[in-house]
Amino acid sequence: LLPDSVLLDIFLRLEHADVLAAGLVCRQWRAVARDEFLWKELFYRYYRVARDVPRHPAAVSWYDEFQRLYDTIPCIEVQALREHSDQVLHLSFSHSGCLFASCSKDCTVKIWSNELDISLQHSSNMRPYNWSYTQFSQFNSDDSLLLVSGVFVGPHNSSSGEIAVISMENFTLLSRVRNKPYDVFGCWLNETNLISGNLHRIGRITSCSVLWLNNAFQGIESENVNVVKRLFKIQNLNASTIRTVMVADCSRYDSPDLLLDYEEQMAASSACQVFDLGSDSEEEEAKPKQAPEPAVQELPDDGDVPAEDGLQQFFDDIMEGRVRPAMTEAELETKVAELFLRNRTKPPEANLLSMDSNSKTKYLIFTTGCLTYSPHQIGIKRILPHQMTTAGPVLGEERRSDEFFDSLDHVIDIHGHIIGMGLSPDHRYLYVNSRAWPRDCVISDPMQPPPIAEEIDLHVFDLKTMKEVKRALRAHRAYTPNEECFFIFLDVSRDFVASGAEDRHGYIWDRHYNICLAKLQHENVVNSVAFSPVEQELLLTASDDATIKVWRSPRSVRIQQARKPRPRKLLFSWLMNQKS
16 A cells, blocks of 8 residues: 555645545545545546546556556666766667667767666777767667667768677677668668668759668678668658668567557457547647647559649650749759659559558658658658568669659658657557647748747557557657757657657656656756666666666665665674674
8 A cells, every 4th residue: 555655745736635635634544545436536636637538458446557657657766877978869778678778979889787786888989980979779689789870970071870780799899881871870670680771862952762781790701692782762852861760560560568549448358448539529629729630641652643744744845945944943853853753663562551460571660751851751661571681682673664763651741850759669659759840831942941849749650550549748848940950769668658858857658648757857958768678667868968867666666675685783793793
């Protein structure tokens, strides 16, 4: 049972606690402490959850659910790691939870041992390889290799990206792969193959992004074995580029850790009530209108012939002098690129929603755009099983002349600047940090994107249905303008989602109830957060204040304190010494 002091704190925070206080603050509160109606009232009022939100599907009682949210949130700082000498940009756990890695502006990647007291195990300095700083890391599926992404300083101080692969057995550098632009970051596709990017300029605001599959072991001696293979070649319009790649495993969708759609919860368990986030409730009507809901688009096939013929006729008229184009040079370049894209693009794959759930197919997910250079769309491209190896032709499958580019299979339009993405542990849900554009804004110059909001919206998309399933979460803020906007990493556990922010705090929300549960303070911008994959009551936060903070839940702190050996009293120790 919760202690009296905890209950008293709860009552003091309630706005209308007369009835509850009469029942609980009395001396006999323990006699009614298991009363379900009372704890249900306490839960909704204390956490300010809408009344039509059902109880968590895994909860046994309202008392247990209240105790879960009050006692298992990692909100107590237990350790501060200060071994980095500059801003800490990213954190990543190994799948076993035994290790984690940190990247920093001090150009090192550090490997930490996750024990009762976290300790530094290894530090790799990347400056000898002409790196400016490290920015991202990821362990492969069996934790034997670590991918580290950084900014590489090339000739004439030009900056690009590079990916390094480090062995976890002896911390040796196995390979290095060029990665352009650097905010592609890179990611693992499977145990031994990773994805990198390259960028080729076609015009002033038109380019081509090529995504490559690389073998982590580049030192293969056989000339008959490829170490690299081209995956996709995608055209970019209006100064946009592909960035922030990640891979989702589609085979795990039918066994999610937590269903976020309440109707699905009801289907899975008849005991749950229904709460439709899309209904026209009073709460929805009272809510002020924000930026438009992100739109999920299924890309068109080649059936749009009349528009293509009209565009072709327009260019024929220009070339033959029958009409003078009333548009800028950038607009003309975009029109030419669109015409080339329509005539030289491989059609998209079949509908993703009809895919067999037992398929070994994976999704390649990345940020992109079509209107301006700031990333405002999420692109999704299916990776088929035969594409998951570097075997075969280096340039991929043989293409026809009219299949110069690959098309995207799905696009999600966010209507704002995307500054962070993260997958749920079961890969069913995609969480997206974005800063909204003004409603009904019009982009006339791709080099002048709209101003962005200070509030950060945290959107949730179901990758099985390709629909947004929750209202955007809010609490965290950012202040930098478009041209200075940077990535703020988020992380998702079974029950919680956490994110950094520019307001010097990390934030934790409950995934089921859509409520903010904790603010975690730093002295500067919080760039990254990371839950332990085996213990969601442990959270790490990384900040521009050059520290990594370790946060644990009240429950886990009590357990750890109980496990620590108690020091002997001085007198007892002195007597023992005298006897010896």
